[in-house]
Amino acid sequence: MKRILNWFRLRRLAGDLDRELQYHIDRRMADLIHSGLPEPEARRRVALELGGATQLREEVRDIWLNRWLQDFVHDLRFSARSILRSPSFTATAVLSLALGIGATTALYSLIDQIVLRALPVDHAERLVLFDWNGEQLAETFGSDNLMSYPICRDLQQQKQFFDGVFCCAAATVNFSTGGEPRLTAAELVSGTYFSTLGVSPALGRLLTMDDDQVPGSSPVVVLSYDFWKNQFGAAQDAVGRKVLVNQHAMTVVGVAAATFHGIDVGEVPSVWIPAAMSAQSIPGFETMLDRRTRWMQILGRLKQNVSLAEAKT
């Protein structure tokens, strides 16, 4: 800031000095000519008296630069002394700034995800989340809008209101590419997940209905783009590689598009696994086909000419 200010001051100073010198030159010339000196001779005399104009300008500029430099050093010393004199005040100020900046950054990150990135899928405005209407009947996993997998399958069959219906549930799996297994964010999804969302693969293929038929029969996974980049070094031959999910061997069949980070804000899955493989992905989970075990969120894509109100009835 100070530097910019000085730069402006320096320019003003140069203009100022030129004006000042010009006044001197003009007055001196007039006086010399008045005393009978011819103009060329007067001009020569004035130039001689003043010495080199450039040198003069530099000399004056150095005087001021030197001053500003001293001021700056003085300010610096003063601040350092103030900081040392009241460490508690300094700590408070620094902490306030840190918290303020942190909070602002956090908020911006959130807004960035919610507003700017929205859902990176086709016609996100036509996606709806299914919810129960009526009394709670069975045990849930804490959220009201959870459904069982068979309900999801039933809803996938109907074609009256929806172009597509899919369901998904977040899970954390032990994921290994051959080395040390790591806890990895996964999402168990129905075979309709990617096609309904309109996500395209960056590599290989995505999950389809064929991957989500008989429980336990389709050991395949799809990687998120970032996970593929970070854990697989963006290897072109990642498709076809064997990985371990909770000690169950599965095959990588594809990588999702780079822009797709799942449908939950802030929860970014690294791998997608067919819901049919839930018994392998969630240890001890054997009740996938039980209608009363509600563990998945069901979402649907409304048909073009169907309003939300119509679908609700």
Next chain:
Amino acid sequence: MPSSRFPIPQGTLDMLILQILSLEPAHGYGIAQRLEQISKSVVQVNQGSLYPALHRLEQRGWLKADWKESETGREAKFYSLTRSGHKQLRSEIDSWVRLTGAVQLIFDEGAAQ
């Protein structure tokens, strides 16, 4: 002409400028003319050194400068003495008197022997 005049001693130019400006505010050319008159063409002031000196004094806070209309009707940069400039002038005159007095004393001693 240069042979009859000697260059102004180092450090005394500042004092002379302060002295001239203690009487009334003046612009650079006015100060140059006044220097000529006061020194009765004995002391040679290189006008090239006048302006750096003015800016140095301004930077130290002994002078302040304002653009004002001059006697010719054109705007000129007028310098005037600040309070600390007056103080500086007094202390410079004081040390000058002591210095010349001491030098005089030494010369007198030499003459006496």
